Amino acid sequence: MQNYLLIMNKLLVYIVLILGFSVKGFSQLNFGIMSSNNYVGVYSYNGVTSTNAYVLRFQYSGTNLNIPYWKTSVRLLQPIISTDGTKQFPANKLAFQITNTTGQAQAPNTIPTVSQIGAPLSVSLQQGQETFLVPQSNAALKNTTPYNSYYDFQMNYNLIIEGGNYLTALQGGYTQKTYIVSLEFKAYGTNNEVLGVEQRNYTIDVFKLNNVPVENKLSIQIRSGSNALLDVKTLSDYVNGVSVIYPQGLSIIADADYQLHVKSIQTNFISNTGNTLPLNTVRLDLIPASGNNANVFPVWLSAGSQKIATGLQSKGSPVYYDIRYATKPNDVTLIESKMEEYSTTLQYEITPQ
Incomplete structure (x- = not known):
């Protein structure tokens, strides 16, 4: 038996919009x-x-x-x-x-x-x-x-x-x-x-605007190809869990002390046939790369926003994190699930501390 958990990373951008009409x-x-x-x-x-x-x-x-x-x-x-x-x-x-x-x-x-x-x-x-x-x-x-x-x-x-x-x-x-x-x-x-x-x-x-605000410059980027695939296919995979690491999968530039949050856009992992798995089937860890002295907080995935790291300003240079995804050992939910590919989309956010 074999299951796949696919996690698609999506950056949070802020805000605005418009709409229209549709038909038929x-x-x-x-x-x-x-x-x-x-x-x-x-x-x-x-x-x-x-x-x-x-x-x-x-x-x-x-x-x-x-x-x-x-x-x-x-x-x-x-x-x-x-x-x-x-x-x-x-x-x-x-x-x-x-x-x-x-x-x-x-x-x-x-x-x-x-x-x-x-x-x-x-x-x-x-x-x-x-x-x-x-x-x-x-x-x-x-x-x-x-x-x-x-x-x-x-x-x-x-x-x-x-x-x-x-x-x-x-x-x-x-x-x-x-x-x-x-x-x-x-x-x-x-x-x-x-x-x-x-x-x-x-x-x-x-229109003409007055009182230009002072803004902190913060940016966050997920490396191309950092979509995660967890392949659960052997008895050992189910018993011990599986994990995958994407080296320097996330980078930030911040001119102020910052914090990182993550949440899932969907409320479950969903397969193409509509079957679901709970989000907390997968754990997310950020691992600071060399030269990055940030504090990190491992989380089980959730549709609610969760803090995953805090760090100091990067002084104009990027700092990096490895991204690690893992399943639980002996997870009954995975063991009893149908053999399909399940996916969700993650949204990362950086804000000042």
């Missing part, structure tokens, strides 16, 4: 995005949050809706260039923040909560790649009834524009500088079939 899809199921507006102005280095700015919505009329492991995503269609062509707004300063779910379903079916879905609470936009707002839902879109009924499921999102002195280069002097954000939203079904697609534009105006 699966039998009588429609996917769409309701937006309260398509504009926000930035008047402060603190950034701005547009509360409940967008609603991702699934609607269905019928008797047999049951779609497990669905996904939703957003993709930036082009760089965010100012209308005068002089500046580019960084995509990773835009983020979606899910707040709650609402809607209606025919009893005994229910509307899933954010925690039941397993949606990440905040997702930053990434330049040049599709970003998943719901990487794979743990709760199905479900409304099975003996007679025709209406199903309406809504996920409410804030739109956040990150604060910071990066805004200095983006403002327009005494008149605002305008940026158009072009987005494509998609919903996927169980077998990655597209349930709906919609493109929307969002306008951001950055």
